Amino acid sequence: MTTTHNSEEHFLNISRIDMEFPTPSGSFTALKDVDIQIKQGEFISLIGHSGCGKSTVLNIVAGIHQATKGGVLLKNKEVNEPGPERAVVFQNHSLLPWLTSYQNVELAVDQVFRKTMTKAEKKDWIEHNLKLVHMDHAMHKRPDEISGGMKQRVGIARALAMQPEVLLMDEPFGALDALTRAHMQDSLMEIQKELNNTVIMITHDVDEAVLLSDRIVMMTNGPEATIGEILEVNLPHPRNRLALAENPEYNRLRSAVLKFLYEKQRKVEVIPTTTTAEEDQEKTPNVA
């Protein structure tokens, strides 16, 4: 690695962010003083109860939202718009409905590799990434012809195919069955080791957070949500889920996350009078 210690420490600097949203009843402060410095190649999980502000943090790093105060620096350059070096896997997949899975990935590949890959290389690369997420059998189907979990996998293939320096993932495996999810977690660990991308992943799954992360950033409940605690995960790589189940350090970390969520930041559920389809899908962190 050629980076100096200092620039490595500040590869991605989420610096003292506040986020206020205008609402009909006045300004709503979703985030207050969110501050995280991330090293190159680090894998960070963001965990916290539904509605605390995880997606908002991710969208600010993606350049989709602008923080009201503070900001994000990537390699000392201010982030104020989306860019292909920061690929996003959205919480609700965001494929273009009129394009096939292949074409959705192709669009991203064209954006990044238009000048550096031949047509044949691009085709191989698109197919390789769709294979990686086990979607090669449905490459030429459109989003309305495939399931929610499959759409999510195409979204992951699209992000990986961009070989981004920073991979931003908002609950990427939430809609997948347990087996596919385990496969995707293992693939992600391998890919990240190979490419050394910096990852921020939002998850509701405590085991997933411990398995994949170098650090788990735990957020307090909003409004004015901020970072409550940061947990270092020093388990050696490669990590094996079966071996970890018996590992005392793994279990200590897992308990620390659960304690934060269910003792320190216990969420008082407010039952809404009306719910939208989207609210119906809201989840609390998953212990299963």
Ligand SMILES: Nc1ncnc2c1ncn2[C@@H]1O[C@H](COP(=O)(O)OP(=O)(O)OP(=O)(O)O)[C@@H](O)[C@H]1O
């Ligand atoms: N555009 C917006 N306008 C007003 N309020 C917003 C807007 N976007 C988000 N919020 C509010 O900010 C808070 C944080 O939302 P956010 O989507 O970041 O939560 P989250 O932690 O990702 O939740 P979940 O786990 O359910 O996805 C919520 O109270 C939400 O209602």
Ligand SMILES: [Mg+2]
């Ligand atoms: Mg969210």
